[in-house]
Amino acid sequence: MKLTVILPTGVLVDQEVTKVTAEAENGSFCLLPRHIDFLAALVPGLLAFENEAGEEEFLAIDEGVLVKCGAEVMVSTRNAVRGAPLGQLREAVEKQFRVLDDREQQARTVLTKLEADFVGRFIRMGEKARG
Numbered sequence: 001m002k003l004t005v006i007l008p009t010g011v012l013v014d015q016e017v018t019k020v021t022a023e024a025e026n027g028s029f030c031l032l033p034r035h036i037d038f039l040a041a042l043v044p045g046l047l048a049f050e051n052e053a054g055e056e057e058f059l060a061i062d063e064g065v066l067v068k069c070g071a072e073v074m075v076s077t078r079n080a081v082r083g084a085p086l087g088q089l090r091e092a093v094e095k096q097f098r099v100l101d102d103r104e105q106q107a108r109t110v111l112t113k114l115e116a117d118f119v120g121r122f123i124r125m126g127e128k129a130r131g
Helices: 086-130
Strands: 002-007 010-024 027-031 038-042 045-051 056-061 064-069 072-077 080-082
Touching: 010 038, 010 056, 010 064, 010 072, 010 080, 027 038, 045 086, 056 086
Parallel strands: 002 072
Antiparallel strands: 002 010, 010 027, 010 045, 038 064, 045 056, 056 080, 064 072
């Protein structure tokens, strides 16, 4: 199988592999070359793959999408870390990717408050214009 991991800034992995293991919202799964075509929404975690030499490699990935179509496995994610020892990759997932999710939630909360304030001011302007 050919594994391609794509980030917004470029391609992180583009190589032949014999096995891919990842984690979706409903749990972990493993893909082998003869498995059927498959699509999954990935959660922040580890993506493992076995290269043609039989060595297992790991990536810490942010949420993303995995598509297996024929002999190709394509992963698109916002952020990923490769090449660090396994313990450090797990830490990267915990610290870096989950912190980003917290920041996104905070930004959404602030945006919701701004929208509510804008709508309230707009309504009050309409009431003053009629009154």
